[in-house]
Amino acid sequence: MGSVVSGFDFIGTGVGKFDLVSTDVFDTLLLRTLRSERSREVRGEGAFSRLLATRGIVVPIRALVQARRAAQRLAFRALETLGRDGEIALTHVISRQLHLLGLPGDLVDDRIAIEIDVETSSLRPNSRLIEGLKAHKAAGARIVATSDTTLPGSALAGLIDRLCGPGVIDGVYASSDHGASKREGKLFGHVIRSERVEPGKVLHVGDDWTADVLSARKSGITACHLPRPSIRNRFRAANGMATAAGLALQPKAKTTIPRGEPTDATAFGRNVLGPITAQFCQYLWLYAAQAEASEKTIILFCARGGIGIREAFERAISRLGLPLAARRENFLISRLVAARSALVAGSVTAIEEIEREFKGLSFVDVAQALGGRTYALPDEWHQPFNGEQFLDLLHAPSGAQLLADIRDQDRLFRRHFDAVVGDAYRIILCDTGLYGSTQKLLAAAMPERRLESVLFARSNYKGLSQDHFAKVTGLMLERNRYTLLDARSSVLRYWHLIEALFEPDIASVRLFSETGSGEIVGNCGRVEYGAVEPARGNALLTGALAYIDGLSVRGALAVTSDAAMAWCSLRKAITFPSRGLGLILGSGERSVDFGRSGALELSAGTRGQSLSARLATLKVQPWREGAIARDFPMLKHIMLPALGGLHALRSLTGRGSRR
Numbered sequence: 169m170g171s172v173v174s175g176f177d178f179i180g181t182g183v184g185k186f187d188l189v190s191t192d193v194f195d196t197l198l199l200r201t202l203r204s205e206r207s208r209e210v211r212g213e214g215a216f217s218r219l220l221a222t223r224g225i226v227v228p229i230r231a232l233v234q235a236r237r238a239a240q241r242l243a244f245r246a247l248e249t250l251g252r253d254g255e256i257a258l259t260h261v262i263s264r265q266l267h268l269l270g271l272p273g274d275l276v277d278d279r280i281a282i283e284i285d286v287e288t289s290s291l292r293p294n295s296r297l298i299e300g301l302k303a304h305k306a307a308g309a310r311i312v313a314t315s316d317t318t319l320p321g322s323a324l325a326g327l328i329d330r331l332c333g334p335g336v337i338d339g340v341y342a343s344s345d346h347g348a349s350k351r352e353g354k355l356f357g358h359v360i361r362s363e364r365v366e367p368g369k370v371l372h373v374g375d376d377w378t379a380d381v382l383s384a385r386k387s388g389i390t391a392c393h394l395p396r397p398s399i400r401n402r403f404r405a406a407n408g409m410a411t412a413a414g415l416a417l418q419p420k421a422k423t424t425i426p427r428g429e430p431t432d433a434t435a436f437g438r439n440v441l442g443p444i445t446a447q448f449c450q451y452l453w454l455y456a457a458q459a460e461a462s463e464k465t466i467i468l469f470c471a472r473g474g475i476g477i478r479e480a481f482e483r484a485i486s487r488l489g490l491p492l493a494a495r496r497e498n499f500l501i502s503r504l505v506a507a508r509s510a511l512v513a514g515s516v517t518a519i520e521e522i523e524r525e526f527k528g529l530s531f532v533d534v535a536q537a538l539g540g541r542t543y544a545l546p547d548e549w550h551q552p553f554n555g556e557q558f559l560d561l562l563h564a565p566s567g568a569q570l571l572a573d574i575r576d577q578d579r580l581f582r583r584h585f586d587a588v589v590g591d592a593y594r595i596i597l598c599d600t601g602l603y604g605s606t607q608k609l610l611a612a613a614m615p616e617r618r619l620e621s622v623l624f625a626r627s628n629y630k631g632l633s634q635d636h637f638a639k640v641t642g643l644m645l646e647r648n649r650y651t652l653l654d655a656r657s658s659v660l661r662y663w664h665l666i667e668a669l670f671e672p673d674i675a676s677v678r679l680f681s682e683t684g685s686g687e688i689v690g691n692c693g694r695v696e697y698g699a700v701e702p703a704r705g706n707a708l709l710t711g712a713l714a715y716i717d718g719l720s721v722r723g724a725l726a727v728t729s730d731a732a733m734a735w736c737s738l739r740k741a742i743t744f745p746s747r748g749l750g751l752i753l754g755s756g757e758r759s760v761d762f763g764r765s766g767a768l769e770l771s772a773g774t775r776g777q778s779l780s781a782r783l784a785t786l787k788v789q790p791w792r793e794g795a796i797a798r799d800f801p802m803l804k805h806i807m808l809p810a811l812g813g814l815h816a817l818r819s820l821t822g823r824g825s826r827r
Contacts, residue, residue, distance in 0.1 A: 193376030437711020476670030537763025
C-alpha cells in the first residue's frame, strides 16, 4: 500500500526519491475554468453546427447535443453493465453521434479538433505543479500524464503541449487508449508495467480522492492529493443551469409528422408511436454497438414483446444505415419458463415470483401452470399457495410427476438456450419491460452466464428489491412513477399500450417439445425472424413500421424532432384522451400470462350500468383515463383534470402512480 503526501510538499521534499512522477491532467495539471461541462458541450456542438453549415448541412445545435448525450450515456451504461474496468473512446461516441444524425463519417477528426479547441479555451496550466514536475525531471525522474478521459492519448498530449509548452511531459496514458481506468486501478498497473518501474518508486499527483489517491495507493504508488476548492463546483453548476436555459431557446429541427389527432389506430401508430419506436431502435443500436465493441455479443429478442421490437429494429438500422455486426436471434422465453429454471436451480427468487403471481390461488393452480397439464393431486394441494410449503409438497411423493415435468421442461429450455446463444459471451435480452423479472429469474438460474437486459422502460413498479437493476437498462425511461416533468413517464399510466404495440398475436411461451430431428420448439410455434409477421392484425405496429420504412439515412435527423413531438402527443393521448382515442387505444385484451388462462379486457364496457357502478369499475380499469373518456363523455372535463391533479400531487410527494 502506497503512502499519501499532502499538497505541494513533494516539490521540496520528494525530489530525487522517485523514478517516475505521474500526474492527472484535468483539474490537476490543467485547471478548469468555471465553465461547466454542459457549457463546453454546447460550445463544441455550436462550433460543429457552424462547420456543417459551411458544407451545406443544416443541423440545429439541440439535435447535435441530444445525439451526443444519447451516444455517450448509452456507451457508458453498456460499459457499466459489463461490470469491468474500461473506458469509452471519444472517437466511438462521435462516430455514433454522426450515424444517429445521418452525417458523413469522415467528420470525426473535425469534431475532435473542435473538442480540443473548446478544452483549450476552458483550461489554464497549473504553473506551480509544472514547476514541481520540472524539478523532479531535473533530478532524473520521468514525467507522465495519466488520465481517465474519452480523449485519445495523442489528442491529450497535444492539448498539454499547447497549454504547458513542449517537453513538460514525457508520455501520456489515456484510459480510452488502454481500456482501463485509474478509478478501478488497472491503468496504474499498465503504467507500472510499461515504464518498467517499481511501484514504490512512483509518485502520482491528482485532485480526485478515489481515482488519484485510493486507487494509486492500492497499486503501491505514493499519492499526492491536490484537491480543488469545492466552491468552484457551485459556480460551475450555476453556469450549467444557465447554459441549459439557453439551449432550450435554440431552434428545433423541423418535424415531418402531421399535427392533429390521429383518426385511427394505424395513423396513431405512424404519427405518434412511429417516431418513438424509431428513437428506441436508435438507442438500442447505441447500446449494442458499445457492447459488441467489448465482447462477443448476442442480442436475444424475447418472445413475445421482443418479436415486434426485432421487426422494428431490423428495419430501422437498415433504413438509417446503422452498422451492427452483433448476432441477433429471436428467443423462446417467458417469466414462467425462467421461473421453472430458477426453481430447478434451487433459487428462492423463483418462489418469491410465483408467490406474487399466484396470490390467493391454490397449489393446484401453480402445479398446472408449471407442469403444463392437469394433475390428480391430494387434498393438501388444494390449499392456498404458500412458497415454503410448496417446496415440501413438490419434493413429496405426491409431487413426483410435477417435479419430473418441471425438470424435463427446464432441460428442453436449456437446450434451446444453448443452441441459440452458441459461443457468445455477452448475452443481451431485449424486451418491453418493466421490472425485468425474466432477467432476475434467468440470472438466478444461470449464474455462470453473463446476462443483461435492455428494455423499452425500466420501473420498480412492484416496489421490490432492485438489485438486478444493475444489469437491466431502460433505454427510453428509468422511473418508478409518473411525473409531470417527464412526458415519457406517461407510459407508466398505461403500460398495456406499449405491450400492445410490440407483442404479436401468438401464445406466450409455456411448453417446449422436441421434434423428430432433435429441434426444440415452443407451444407458440416458430418465432425465428421472418417466420412471424408481428404487424399482422396489429394496426399500431403497422403504423409504426410505416413511419420507419419512410426514413432514410439523410433523414435520420427527423427522428429526434419527430420523437420530441410524439412524446408530447402520447402524454396527452394517455392522460387526457378524447373519446375517440379512448375507443382506439383502449380496445382489445392482454393475456394474464405466467401459465394461467384468461385475459385482461382493456375495453370492458359499462353500458346500462348505473353511475355509481360505472364509477366503481374505474378502480380496476387498466387505463382509467381511457375509461373516463369512453364512459363519462359529459363528465370527463371534470374527472380527467381531477385525476391528473391527483397524479401530480403524488409525483410531488413521491407517491406517484406506478402501473
